[in-house]
Amino acid sequence: MKDLSLHVLDLAQNAISAVADLVAISINEDAVSDRLTILIEDNGKGMPPELLASVKDPFVTTRTSRRIGLGIPLMLAACRRCDGDLEIVSSLGSGTKLTAVFRYSHIDRAPIGNMAETLVTLILCGINEKGSVDFVYTHMLNGRTFVFDTREIKAVLGADVSLTEPEVLAWINDYIKEGLANLHGGVQ
Amino acid sequence: MKSIQELEEIRRRTLETINVRKDRSGTRVVVGMATCGIAAGARPVLLTIMDEVKKNSLADVIVAQTGCIGMCRLEPIVEVYRPGEEKVTYVKVNEGKAIRIVNEHIRQGKVVEEYTIGAEDK
């Protein structure tokens, strides 16, 4: 993957596949401790212990269209290349939590990439018969925080206007882009 | 700054047009968004399609995702389903190809043959 936002997109897709209705994504850039932490937590169906024990192995997947699972091993490799690691906690029926850690200043650490596009894509991908998956995205940079929550957007839109209306998605994309730009460049 | 007020205006505008488009049987555009697709560039393809649909006000087009289609080396893959027509599968799609697919196939009904899986196999 070219950047970390693509890994996040891919791993959050696992949560959607696991029929989560809420996925929390958080990114913490902390220059002081020189750590970049990415957390993806869902309330989906979780994994049985045997699967959890083997899921970092690329030859493990429950999908049927292809025999190799790649998403988790790719993220693990990216973390390990940067003096970090990937931890997965999961239990059947209550959900899954992935914590990916990188050394922030590591020369091989991929850039974070475009999180606005990742969120917009996830919102589109989270549409199902029952409605749509909710996402909470928290981005921390050296102690300052930006939060985006689809439940707040839904409250404004009401029941008749979908999150996936093209105009709404465009608004969300710009809103996140601006929020992150403020976090990075805004006044302290 | 993007404001919630703007979002409320979008809501109002959308509600005004929503009744007009109910029960129209539209075109479905599906993008493969598994690991292989994402790594090959499916995200910008999906968003480009959304963008073109919005620019051209193609209200009866549904854009959706699917998992791994099982042809990883041909990703990004885009499938177009038009009512009453056979499914068309486009392979190795990028942003430029996506724009042509929306404008020629979805808007005008002309399949972009050179990007289809049939052309790739030749």
Ligand SMILES: Nc1ncnc2c1ncn2[C@@H]1O[C@H](COP(=O)(O)OP(=O)(O)O)[C@@H](O)[C@H]1O
């Ligand atoms: N958030 C999750 N909730 C439940 N199961 C998961 C989750 N993430 C991964 N899995 C399980 O781990 C397997 C391997 O995941 P991954 O490495 O992303 O490969 P793939 O998604 O291609 O199968 C998945 O097929 C799924 O069974």
Ligand SMILES: [Mg+2]
């Ligand atoms: Mg996966």
